[in-house]
Amino acid sequence: MLGAIVNGTTRITNLLNSADVNTTRAILTNLGVTITERGNITEVVGAGVSNLHDPGIVLDMGNSGTSTRLLTGLIAGADLDAQIIGDDSLSRRPMDRVIDPLNNVGANITSNNGKLPMIIHRSQLNNKIDFELPVGSAQVKSAVLLAGITSGSKTTVVDKFRTRNHTEIMLQQFGAEVKVDGAKISVPADQHLSAADVLVPGDISSAAFWIVAGLLVKGSNLTIKNVGINPTRSGIINILRQMDAKIDIKQTSIDGETIADITPRFSKLQALNIYGEIIPTCIDEIPIIVLAATQATGRTIIRGAAELKLKESDRILTVTSELKKLGAQIKATDDGFIIDGPAQLTANKTHVSGHKDHRIAMMLAIASLITDGEVILDDDDSVGISYPTFFTELGKLSV
Numbered sequence: 137m138l139g140a141i142v143n144g145t146t147r148i149t150n151l152l153n154s155a156d157v158n159t160t161r162a163i164l165t166n167l168g169v170t171i172t173e174r175g176n177i178t179e180v181v182g183a184g185v186s187n188l189h190d191p192g193i194v195l196d197m198g199n200s201g202t203s204t205r206l207l208t209g210l211i212a213g214a215d216l217d218a219q220i221i222g223d224d225s226l227s228r229r230p231m232d233r234v235i236d237p238l239n240n241v242g243a244n245i246t247s248n249n250g251k252l253p254m255i256i257h258r259s260q261l262n263n264k265i266d267f268e269l270p271v272g273s274a275q276v277k278s279a280v281l282l283a284g285i286t287s288g289s290k291t292t293v294v295d296k297f298r299t300r301n302h303t304e305i306m307l308q309q310f311g312a313e314v315k316v317d318g319a320k321i322s323v324p325a326d327q328h329l330s331a332a333d334v335l336v337p338g339d340i341s342s343a344a345f346w347i348v349a350g351l352l353v354k355g356s357n358l359t360i361k362n363v364g365i366n367p368t369r370s371g372i373i374n375i376l377r378q379m380d381a382k383i384d385i386k387q388t389s390i391d392g393e394t395i396a397d398i399t400p401r402f403s404k405l406q407a408l409n410i411y412g413e414i415i416p417t418c419i420d421e422i423p424i425i426v427l428a429a430t431q432a433t434g435r436t437i438i439r440g441a442a443e444l445k446l447k448e449s450d451r452i453l454t455v456t457s458e459l460k461k462l463g464a465q466i467k468a469t470d471d472g473f474i475i476d477g478p479a480q481l482t483a484n485k486t487h488v489s490g491h492k493d494h495r496i497a498m499m500l501a502i503a504s505l506i507t508d509g510e511v512i513l514d515d516d517d518s519v520g521i522s523y524p525t526f527f528t529e530l531g532k533l534s535v
């Protein structure tokens with residue numbers, strides 16, 4: 137996204153070919169940016185914010201919440217007209233968390249009661265943007281920062297606590313003067329960004345499935361290479377280690393991001409209470425953490441994760457209902473789960489559903505590896521949203 141608003145060519149290496157990325161690529165092309173692929177390198181040729189133009193068509197964000205929220209900020213600040221839609225699941229998810237702050241600083245965005253479809257009406261944002269988030273949110277913080285950058289406004293965003301910080305790190309890589317003081321991020325007016333070569337680390341949210349598979353499958357032997365383990369994202373590793381997981385990590389740092397080769401080993405896990413500030417650092421990994429907890433000795437309680445209800449599916453309900461079909465001892469609560477383990481998972485050609493949610497489908501595929509009997513996953517298409525080669529990789533791993 138940042139490549140679209142700089143002058144020059146940004147080369148992005150190692151980009152996972154996910155549907156989210158395809159969506160972003162298509163949208164940026166509609167805004168007038170040239171994007172080409174050369175092997176595993178994506179080249180984005182930007183000519184500055186003033187060169188972006190109105191898309192002229194309705195922008196379809198498919199299933200991607202993060203891209204929708206970040207792009208809304210970028211477009212709102214760029215003084216453009218755009219209409220945004222998404223699939224059924226995305227159309228049920230809240231967008232007011234970015235619409236309200238952006239409208240408060242001069243944007244003019246209308247929506248269907250805080251949901252898609254949304255219309256961004258051309259508007260000049262305030263010269264000075266000061267925004268304090270009511271709840272910790274990396275997406276809202278990034279949307280306001282991107283709006284501030286594209287509108288050239290002096291911008292300060294104060295988050296509730298330090299949330300994932302990829303946007304700040306990448307803005308710095310592009311030469312922006314980003315000042316980070318705990319959860320307070322400031323950017324001066326009129327930042328001139330320059331194109332950069334960017335290496336995108338492997339996504340820990342995707343690696344999480346293999347990490348847990350390695351811990352749960354006896355005799356497994358695998359290393360997941362080049363995974364981004366930025367501390368604002370890697371709560372799953374701390375949690376699993378506290379559950380007595382044996383995980384070896386070899387790490388190095390590239391351009392402000394920590395990258396690691398991760399080797400999980402079969403482990404006898406122990407139950408854990410999981411709550412508080414660690415939750416946002418592992419929110420997308422909770423479905424697979426719940427699977428790990430079904431195999432841990434004792435009662436695991438996960439609290440403070442109500443945000444899961446607002447994802448591609450209500451993940452508190454879908455994780456619980458599907459794992460119960462395999463015999464897991466699990467109860468849904470208002471903001472999490474109570475899981476008793478270890479439970480031998482069993483199936484007899486048992487049908488389970490991913491509920492059109494990529495993380496639920498992948499979690500169930502890993503669950504099938506430790507289930508006695510045959511599990512039939514009724515829908516696996518959703519996996520393409522973040523990990524199109526997931527089943528090919530899984531096929532390579534199984535013996």
Ligand SMILES: O=C(O)C1=C[C@@H](OP(=O)(O)O)[C@@H](O)[C@H](O)C1
Pocket residue numbers: 202272273274275276299300416419420443
């Ligand atoms: O920036 C991101 O890509 C994300 C940030 C998190 O949201 P918030 O920190 O905005 O709640 C997370 O829940 C979401 O699934 C992905």
Ligand SMILES: C=C(OP(=O)(O)O)C(=O)O
Pocket residue numbers: 199200201202203341420447448495
């Ligand atoms: C980040 C995720 O999805 P979205 O961008 O749709 O919120 C996710 O499920 O991991």
